[in-house]
Amino acid sequence: MSTATSSNASQHHIMGVYNRAPLAFERGRGARLFSTEGGEYLDCVAGIATNGLGHAHPVLVDVLKAQAEKLWHVSNIYRIPEQEALADAICAATFGDVVFFTNSGTEAVECALKTARKYHSANGQPERIDIYGFDGSFHGRTYAAVNASGNPSYVDGFGPRLPGYSQLTFGDHEAIKAAIASPTTAAIIVEPVQGEGGARAIPTQCLKGLRELCDEHGVLLIYDEVQCGMGRTGKLFAHEWAEGGAPHIMAVAKALGGGFPIGACLATTEAAKGMTVAAHGSTFGGNPLAMAVGKAAFDLINSPETLDNVNTVAGFFTQQLNGLKDRFPDVIVDIRGKGLLIGIKLIPNNREFMVLARDQHLLVAGGGDNCVRLLPPLNLTIEEASEAVAKLEKACEVARAKASAA
Numbered sequence: 001m002s003t004a005t006s007s008n009a010s011q012h013h014i015m016g017v018y019n020r021a022p023l024a025f026e027r028g029r030g031a032r033l034f035s036t037e038g039g040e041y042l043d044c045v046a047g048i049a050t051n052g053l054g055h056a057h058p059v060l061v062d063v064l065k066a067q068a069e070k071l072w073h074v075s076n077i078y079r080i081p082e083q084e085a086l087a088d089a090i091c092a093a094t095f096g097d098v099v100f101f102t103n104s105g106t107e108a109v110e111c112a113l114k115t116a117r118k119y120h121s122a123n124g125q126p127e128r129i130d131i132y133g134f135d136g137s138f139h140g141r142t143y144a145a146v147n148a149s150g151n152p153s154y155v156d157g158f159g160p161r162l163p164g165y166s167q168l169t170f171g172d173h174e175a176i177k178a179a180i181a182s183p184t185t186a187a188i189i190v191e192p193v194q195g196e197g198g199a200r201a202i203p204t205q206c207l208k209g210l211r212e213l214c215d216e217h218g219v220l221l222i223y224d225e226v227q228c229g230m231g232r233t234g235k236l237f238a239h240e241w242a243e244g245g246a247p248h249i250m251a252v253a254k255a256l257g258g259g260f261p262i263g264a265c266l267a268t269t270e271a272a273k274g275m276t277v278a279a280h281g282s283t284f285g286g287n288p289l290a291m292a293v294g295k296a297a298f299d300l301i302n303s304p305e306t307l308d309n310v311n312t313v314a315g316f317f318t319q320q321l322n323g324l325k326d327r328f329p330d331v332i333v334d335i336r337g338k339g340l341l342i343g344i345k346l347i348p349n350n351r352e353f354m355v356l357a358r359d360q361h362l363l364v365a366g367g368g369d370n371c372v373r374l375l376p377p378l379n380l381t382i383e384e385a386s387e388a389v390a391k392l393e394k395a396c397e398v399a400r401a402k403a404s405a406a
Helices: 058-068 081-093 105-122 143-149 173-181 204-217 288-301 304-327 350-359 382-405
Strands: 025-029 032-035 040-043 098-102 130-134 165-168 185-190 220-224 249-252 263-267 332-338 341-346 365-367 371-374
Touching: 040 382, 058 288, 081 098, 081 263, 081 288, 098 105, 105 130, 105 143, 105 185, 105 220, 105 249, 105 263, 130 143, 130 173, 143 165, 165 173, 173 185, 173 204, 185 204, 204 220, 288 304, 304 332, 304 341, 304 382, 350 365, 350 371, 350 382
Parallel strands: 130 165, 130 185, 185 220, 220 249
Antiparallel strands: 025 032, 032 040, 098 263, 249 263, 332 341, 341 371, 365 371
């Protein structure tokens, strides 16, 4: 056993898979984070779209404390009333008839993929195993999830790729039609708004078209709304903007727990017909502590007040950020995304720009296609949004000056 002796002893035994910023935080409140060195930051990352109600929301804190004094974990050997209550609330508000609870988004995706294949097996078509994802997608880090997205940086070096997973290109309609019409296709998996892929929103007519094609050929449509769901776009789930575009199966997580680890796989009764006793399971998924917090977070997010605020603040951001783009065409290429899943495509390196924003005590996330993402709490105020824009403007000024001096 080695012994850490350096000044970075706290990181010495952490597996080196993260490229961390040189910051640590000791507490948060609302949209603010306070560093161990006393700095105050406006948080437009929110734990990567996870702290949907900000940090230390008083309702969630109270619920967490109350449940922690009663019961944390018993396993799914027994009924869990808190789990049943959250499942009832989710199904009442969505297309779903049944829910399987997990601890994370990637686990919810795994359940969705298994549900799709099991459906066809239950229908006497076990040959229907092919899952098609899309370019630029991200579905998590477990083995089936990385194969579903197909990003080489996530699959290379881990041995042979799993059979039955392929990727399609957005806009290649003929290839999409051919894939869905194939007799061995089980499901299509897509993010209605891509997060890691650069905040790309799929047009509503495309979501509707996918559902129609899937229904025509007996293929299941899976939505990954781990990042874009739970109020992030101004509706409870992003696909609700596309009338008639609901999925058969959906993966949810992140803001569902308001910062507490929770995931869920939703499905129609028909799509879940193969998920019978012992077909799937989880030790911790759906534990009483997570479910109590999740129910409180779900009720707060699924309210007119929260969703109206998302649309109001998103409208403000869209106007103000497009103004920044007009003033800094040498820095900003495009403003994209939907609701409060906002992408800013840049000319300077996005990682370098994140540092410039951090120098202004503004936290933003990275993203594909040289984007930075704004993923603030859903209850962000207009005043806080205005502050974020002002800090971004200063970062743009510094980026311009650096480019001029180069």
